[in-house]
Amino acid sequence: MARWRxxxxxxxxxxxxxxxxxxxxxRLTLSPxxxxxxxxxxxxxxARFGAQFVDFVITTxxxxxxILALLFANLVGGAAxxxxxxxxxxxxGTPYYVVSELLMNxxxxxxxxxxxxxxxxxxxxLSTHQIVVRNLTKEVxxxxxxxxxxxxxxxxxxxxxxxxxxxxxxxxxxxxxKANQRIGDLIADTAVVNEPRPLLLPDVAEAVGRTxxxxxxxxxxxxxxxxxxxxxxxxxxxxxxxEGRDGRERQKGLVRIGERIRAKIGYEETPPPAEEEAFxxxxxxxxxxxxxxxxxxxxxxxxxxxxxxxxxxxPR
Amino acid sequence: MSAPIRSTRFRDEREADWKRLSAxxxxxxxxxLSRLTFDDARxxxxxxxxxxxxxxxxxxxxxxLAVVRYLESLCARAxxxxxxxxxxxxxxxxxxxxxxxxxxxxxxxxPIAAAFVLTAFGAVAAYVLTSDDSSWFYAFVPxxxxxxxxxxxxxxxxRRVIYGEDVQPLGELGAFATYLFSxxxxxxLFAFALGIVFCIPSVILLLYNGAMLGAFVAIHVDKQLGLxxxxxxxxxxxxxxSAIIIASAGGLSLGYAMLFPGxxxxxxxxxxxxxxxxxxxxxxAFMLVVAGALEGIGRQLVTDFWxxxxxxxxxxxxxxxxxxxxxxxxxxxxxxxxxPV
Numbered sequence: 232m233a234r235w236r237x238x239x240x241x242x243x244x245x246x247x248x249x250x251x252x253x254x255x256x257x258r259l260t261l262s263p264x265x266x267x268x269x270x271x272x273x274x275x276x277x278a279r280f281g282a283q284f285v286d287f288v289i290t291t292x293x294x295x296x297x298i299l300a301l302l303f304a305n306l307v308g309g310a311a312x313x314x315x316x317x318x319x320x321x322x323x324g325t326p327y328y329v330v331s332e333l334l335m336n337x338x339x340x341x342x343x344x345x346x347x348x349x350x351x352x353x354x355x356x357l358s359t360h361q362i363v364v365r366n367l368t369k370e371v372x373x374x375x376x377x378x379x380x381x382x383x384x385x386x387x388x389x390x391x392x393x394x395x396x397x398x399x400x401x402x403x404x405x406x407x408x409k410a411n412q413r414i415g416d417l418i419a420d421t422a423v424v425n426e427p428r429p430l431l432l433p434d435v436a437e438a439v440g441r442t443x444x445x446x447x448x449x450x451x452x453x454x455x456x457x458x459x460x461x462x463x464x465x466x467x468x469x470x471x472x473x474e475g476r477d478g479r480e481r482q483k484g485l486v487r488i489g490e491r492i493r494a495k496i497g498y499e500e501t502p503p504p505a506e507e508e509a510f511x512x513x514x515x516x517x518x519x520x521x522x523x524x525x526x527x528x529x530x531x532x533x534x535x536x537x538x539x540x541x542x543x544x545x546p547r
Numbered sequence: 548m549s550a551p552i553r554s555t556r557f558r559d560e561r562e563a564d565w566k567r568l569s570a571x572x573x574x575x576x577x578x579x580l581s582r583l584t585f586d587d588a589r590x591x592x593x594x595x596x597x598x599x600x601x602x603x604x605x606x607x608x609x610x611x612l613a614v615v616r617y618l619e620s621l622c623a624r625a626x627x628x629x630x631x632x633x634x635x636x637x638x639x640x641x642x643x644x645x646x647x648x649x650x651x652x653x654x655x656x657x658p659i660a661a662a663f664v665l666t667a668f669g670a671v672a673a674y675v676l677t678s679d680d681s682s683w684f685y686a687f688v689p690x691x692x693x694x695x696x697x698x699x700x701x702x703x704x705x706r707r708v709i710y711g712e713d714v715q716p717l718g719e720l721g722a723f724a725t726y727l728f729s730x731x732x733x734x735x736l737f738a739f740a741l742g743i744v745f746c747i748p749s750v751i752l753l754l755y756n757g758a759m760l761g762a763f764v765a766i767h768v769d770k771q772l773g774l775x776x777x778x779x780x781x782x783x784x785x786x787x788x789s790a791i792i793i794a795s796a797g798g799l800s801l802g803y804a805m806l807f808p809g810x811x812x813x814x815x816x817x818x819x820x821x822x823x824x825x826x827x828x829x830x831x832a833f834m835l836v837v838a839g840a841l842e843g844i845g846r847q848l849v850t851d852f853w854x855x856x857x858x859x860x861x862x863x864x865x866x867x868x869x870x871x872x873x874x875x876x877x878x879x880x881x882x883x884x885x886x887p888v
Contacts, residue, residue, distance in 0.1 A: 261623075261626075263599070263626050263630070265595075265596060265599045267599040267600075267602055267603045267622065269619060269622055269623045269626060270619060271623055321836075330636070333632055333634075333636070333639075334636075336627065336628070336631040336632065337627070337631075348627065350627065355630065356630030356631060356632060357630075357631070357632055358632065359632060359634065359639055360822060360825065362632070363825055363829065364821055364825050367825060367828055367829075368740065370736060370740070371736065371737075371740035371741070414743075417814060417817075418817055418818060418821050419818075419821070420818055426624075427619070427620035427621075427623040427624045427627075428620060428624075429569055429617055429620040429621040429624055430617065430620075431562070431565070431566075431613070431614075431617045432613040432617070433613075434555055434558060434611060434613065434614070435611075435613075436551065436552060436554075436555050436611070437551070437555055459610050462610055463610065463612045466611070466612055466613070467612070470613075516552065519552060519554070519610050519611070520552040520553070522610055523552065523553055523554055523608060523609065523610055524553075526607070526608065526610070527553075527608060
């Protein structure tokens with residue numbers, strides 16, 4: 232709403248307003264062999280930290296459970312028990328991450344829980360080499376600093392200072408990186424992304440009745456004014472209320488928007504509030520059909536400022 | 548204008564296929580690719596290609612944000628399933644040991660040689676210094692590692708450690724356990740991982756590790772126990788020192804790629820060097836576990852000098868044979884680039 236209004240307020244002749252960025256999420260573009268680039272959301276640092284934490288908890292709990300089971304079963308003596316415990320600690324380190332990412336296609340149980348996933352940045356499938364690399368470096372990048380923080384240093388100033396610097400480096404690299412890659416990711420050329428969740432929303436254009444479309448008719452001049460961006464804002468607005476919650480408020484909002492649009496395009500008739508949604512929807516359909524037609528002919532209009540971006544067209 | 552607009556028709560025509568792909572992908576994610584039904588498995592790739600096709604068309608013709616976004620995440624999801632790693636664990640492991648690991652070691656001969664020379668240099672230097680002035684020993688060996696052994700220790704005490712007369716309180720397996728987290732594993736790990744900082748930490752660690760070895764040898768030679776110490780050390784030391792050298796060689800090649808990336812960018816050079824370096828690290832980890840078993844079990848059970856020597860160098864020969872002979876004659880150069888591990 233706010234964005235819509237801000238766009239509205241700009242006077243013709245002023246410099247085109249820069250639209251606020253859609254989201255602040257970092258995006259990653261993969262080029263699969265099919266040649267159609269895919270855009271994925273890069274996983275946030277907090278989510279990755281959470282996944283790592285969950286994995287820590289899982290491995291620790293599993294380790295303790297096995298050790299307790301061994302203790303209760305009383306199968307092994309003291310010395311062998313120690314050996315088994317260390318072996319377990321080894322197995323639930325790097326090998327756990329490597330094997331789970333291999334078998335679960337780039338996910339550890341923690342990542343799965345938080346909806347994260349490792350992908351290869353070059354667009355081919357995730358290779359074993361990449362998985363091994365990113366988890367081997369985890370040993371020095373994650374486990375070592377954590378052990379250092381939990382254990383509280385070894386007493387020697389030289390070593391502690393070095394570990395602190397290393398800790399800073401380890402934290403700074405993913406923050407600075409374009410795709411939140413940690414050092415292991417950089418070496419392996421991988422990135423962690425949010426699991427894409429396909430959700431097909433109904434087509435707004437579909438829901439418009441034929442009668443409504445015949446009732447509200449728009450001329451070409453009226454459809455020339457807006458671009459794809461405004462169209463999609465309108466789409467979001469029309470979709471936003473479909474849950475039917477807070478019907479009154481929505482109705483009022485729609486009326487306000489309808490008024491603005493009618494003022495801008497110079498539409499004479501004012502439909503009753505009950506018909507406002509039908510009006511907006513048929514405007515949406517007409518506008519979309521118009522813009523898609525234009526786009527097909529090579530005249531893609533990103534937003535309503537499209538005219539100012541190029542030299543003034545000849546008056547028709 | 549009564550017909551639905553073009554992008555709506557586009558969507559109506561293809562929606563059923565998209566839904567089907569979505570269902571197949573869902574099933575593959577949940578139960579695994581191998582449990583798909585025949586029809587689903589056959590159609591998965593076809594439907595995926597169609598969906599990417601739809602996506603690229605939709606980006607061009609459709610202004611319906613919902614469709615473009617849906618297709619985008621559907622294609623991404625299907626892409627992840629279609630291009631999933633599909634190798635069995637056993638196949639991976641056997642190929643690693645049969646071919647790719649020894650090939651990587653052979654390719655990395657120069658850094659391994661460099662690491663060996665550095666260790667040897669450190670050892671010789673420390674040996675010379677310590678035999679000259681035994682207080683140098685304390686400069687090279689941290690207190691907890693020396694465990695009572697030092698220039699001041701009597702020959703009797705040193706002999707006891709070597710021939711295991713004061714048996715470890717934890718027993719053989721306990722010794723193995725404590726070993727795994729012991730000093731040398733740490734050295735190997737650091738030498739590999741920190742090599743990336745322009746080789747410097749790896750070089751320092753190699754020199755230092757060699758120096759420690761040299762200092763130990765010096766105090767034992769001083770007490771006329773040189774040969775006995777060699778026997779004590781060889782049984783696991785051959786394997787263990789080789790592991791450290793191999794791990795550091797991995798670190799060195801990473802650092803070298805950072806220092807001299809050549810025509811590549813630093814990141815690309817690092818990635819390229821990483822292919823072999825990682826294999827070296829895995830080999831080193833495997834060797835360290837074997838060394839742990841040798842140290843924990845072998846060293847306490849086998850106290851005869853010649854048996855120790857035989858086991859130690861025998862293991863060394865086995866490693867050498869593995870590195871030198873395994874995986875030859877299978878198009879080494881071309882296969883190296885294509886192999887994932």
